[in-house]
Amino acid sequence: MDVNLNRRPVPKPDMISNPCAACSVRDMSICSVLNGDELREIASIATTLEFSPHDPIIDEGEPAEFLFNVTGGTVRLYKLLPDGRRQITGFLCNGDFMGIAVNQNYAYSAEAVDRVKVCRFARNRLETLLDKYPHLEKRMLGMASNELIQAQDQMMMLGRKTAKEKIVTFLLSLSQRQVKVGGKASPVALPMSRTDIADYLGLTTETVSRTFSLLKRDHAIRIEEGGMISLPDIDSLQQVADGY
Amino acid sequence: MDVNLNRRPVPKPDMISNPCAACSVRDMSICSVLNGDELREIASIATTLEFSPHDPIIDEGEPAEFLFNVTGGTVRLYKLLPDGRRQITGFLCNGDFMGIAVNQNYAYSAEAVDRVKVCRFARNRLETLLDKYPHLEKRMLGMASNELIQAQDQMMMLGRKTAKEKIVTFLLSLSQRQVKVGGKASPVALPMSRTDIADYLGLTTETVSRTFSLLKRDHAIRIEEGGMISLPDIDSLQQVADGY
DNA sequence: CGGTGCATTGATCAGAATCAATGATCGTGG
DNA sequence: CCACGATCATTGATTCTGATCAATGCACCG
Numbered sequence: 200m201d202v203n204l205n206r207r208p209v210p211k212p213d214m215i216s217n218p219c220a221a222c223s224v225r226d227m228s229i230c231s232v233l234n235g236d237e238l239r240e241i242a243s244i245a246t247t248l249e250f251s252p253h254d255p256i257i258d259e260g261e262p263a264e265f266l267f268n269v270t271g272g273t274v275r276l277y278k279l280l281p282d283g284r285r286q287i288t289g290f291l292c293n294g295d296f297m298g299i300a301v302n303q304n305y306a307y308s309a310e311a312v313d314r315v316k317v318c319r320f321a322r323n324r325l326e327t328l329l330d331k332y333p334h335l336e337k338r339m340l341g342m343a344s345n346e347l348i349q350a351q352d353q354m355m356m357l358g359r360k361t362a363k364e365k366i367v368t369f370l371l372s373l374s375q376r377q378v379k380v381g382g383k384a385s386p387v388a389l390p391m392s393r394t395d396i397a398d399y400l401g402l403t404t405e406t407v408s409r410t411f412s413l414l415k416r417d418h419a420i421r422i423e424e425g426g427m428i429s430l431p432d433i434d435s436l437q438q439v440a441d442g443y
Numbered sequence: 444m445d446v447n448l449n450r451r452p453v454p455k456p457d458m459i460s461n462p463c464a465a466c467s468v469r470d471m472s473i474c475s476v477l478n479g480d481e482l483r484e485i486a487s488i489a490t491t492l493e494f495s496p497h498d499p500i501i502d503e504g505e506p507a508e509f510l511f512n513v514t515g516g517t518v519r520l521y522k523l524l525p526d527g528r529r530q531i532t533g534f535l536c537n538g539d540f541m542g543i544a545v546n547q548n549y550a551y552s553a554e555a556v557d558r559v560k561v562c563r564f565a566r567n568r569l570e571t572l573l574d575k576y577p578h579l580e581k582r583m584l585g586m587a588s589n590e591l592i593q594a595q596d597q598m599m600m601l602g603r604k605t606a607k608e609k610i611v612t613f614l615l616s617l618s619q620r621q622v623k624v625g626g627k628a629s630p631v632a633l634p635m636s637r638t639d640i641a642d643y644l645g646l647t648t649e650t651v652s653r654t655f656s657l658l659k660r661d662h663a664i665r666i667e668e669g670g671m672i673s674l675p676d677i678d679s680l681q682q683v684a685d686g687y
Numbered sequence: 688c689g690g691t692g693c694a695t696t697g698a699t700c701a702g703a704a705t706c707a708a709t710g711a712t713c714g715t716g717g
Numbered sequence: 718c719c720a721c722g723a724t725c726a727t728t729g730a731t732t733c734t735g736a737t738c739a740a741t742g743c744a745c746c747g
Contacts, residue, residue, distance in 0.1 A: 278599050280686040286599040300591035307595055333577045340580060343587035347544030350594035351551055355522050355530040357601035358645030362735065393694065401602030406735055408695055442524040606703065637726060650703055652727050 227294025232338045244324040250311035259308040266298035272315030273390045287399040313390045357401045365400040366410045368440040386427040471538025476582045488568040494555035503552040510542035516559035517634045531643040543587045557634045601645045609644040610654045612684040630671040
């Protein structure tokens with residue numbers, strides 16, 4: 200997913216005067232509701248950062264000083280129990296906003312899955328902007344609503360679906376996400392490890408692996424070059440995911 | 444949707460001029476940020492309704508015409524799979540807002556657990572008010588944030604906790620809720636059935652029942668008059684809930 | 688080449704589900 | 718007022734899904 204390994208892109212002229220205007224994920228992010236001047240203003244409080252795989256981005260419990268917009272790569276959000284059990288609450292990518300669910304302190308941790316680019320805002324300065332631009336605040340509320348809906352689907356998955364249903368639901372959600380950002384539905388990229396998938400679905404790595412093997416055997420999925428997974432019959436997978 | 448079975452309550456005098464000012468849950472609800480005039484205004488677009496146990500309040504998939512504030516009783520939010528498996532995504536009570544996680548259509552269903560009172564707003568009229576009063580919108584965003592944090596805790600519970608940990612976590616959350624609305628921590632009221640608890644925790648009724656028996660045997664909980672559950676040692680229960 | 692980390696596969700186990708029966712509670716009507 | 722039925726909760730016996738324990742395979746990299 201945009202693994203820009205070595206060099207960073209050479210800034211184009213318009214990126215210097217108004218970098219956010221040239222942002223590739225602007226349409227999907229909170230920034231989609233901002234006009235040119237507003238974009239310039241938000242650019243002035245934004246810092247772009249890059250993270251390597253496994254780098255921590257935020258730590259649960261720390262003061263919530265910053266909010267983030269993911270502009271490249273994949274981020275995992277997770278919580279830990281004292282004995283080390285981990286629940287990944289979501290994978291974020293292009294355009295996703297990180298830090299809505301925050302009071303004084305972060306309620307979860309975040310790490311880079313692959314090479315990640317983010318846009319970072321100081322919390323208090325972003326809040327000033329929110330006060331100034333109610334339509335930005337409205338946009339945030341809209342994004343929070345969507346996250347809540349997703350969270351409920353996730354609860355259904357964790358509480359009531361079988362291992363097979365979970366895996367298929369997961370693959371379909373990745374597929375839909377790819378479509379939403381303008382990609383193809385079928386060969387799905389899996390940047391995260393089996394352990395990550397397990398901790399997201401409430402399973403173990405072994406069960407994830409076995410379930411993949413099962414789906415392969417039944418020709419419900421096929422492994423392509425570079426670990427991409429193709430979904431030959433999305434409709435029938437959707438039936439499986441919904442428990443029919 | 445509007446299943447107001449018999450009669451509605453007789454309004455008291457102050458409820459007529461400004462019913463919301465007298466609302467017992469105002470401090471906890473979205474309305475806490477509104478002043479006298481604003482309260483009068485929101486009152487003008489609000490309808491109070493009552494529901495009996497098991498009455499449907501909203502239906503997943505229906506157009507999201509209304510939003511609600513719970514002012515009494517307990518509401519269960521849930522989603523269903525086609526084969527009938529149910530996941531309860533939350534129990535709402537006094538002061539909770541219902542409908543943040545809503546686009547054009549409701550993303551979940553809601554039913555009355557016991558006798559429920561709500562304040563109902565037409566969605567479009569409430570949105571007009573949100574545009575007019577940015578601090579109300581800010582309040583909504585704050586409530587949405589809190590719901591997201593809760594949702595993440597819920598995911599951790601569903602995905603990674605054992606049956607015993609789930610039940611104890613659940614009891615403690617009820618206890619904390621009681622404290623938040625000004626009640627006592629220890630004898631906890633359980634208005635919902637074992638089946639509801641099971642569908643909330645991703646368990647079966649039998650497992651819920653067995654786990655209660657286990658906790659009773661170990662003197663971790665005690666059943667009081669009227670089905671109230673007392674928690675003799677909240678600190679040690681907290682240890683269990685956190686998986687130590 | 689050998690090491691390290693990740694994925695797969697196998698064997699066994701355990702926690703919770705399922706199937707089944709009994710018990711408690713409550714509302715209703717005789 | 719009691720008896721009956723309905724609903725819900727509890728308990729027991731058994732099954733089964735997914736976890737755990739363990740070994741092997743595979744790819745990447747110094």
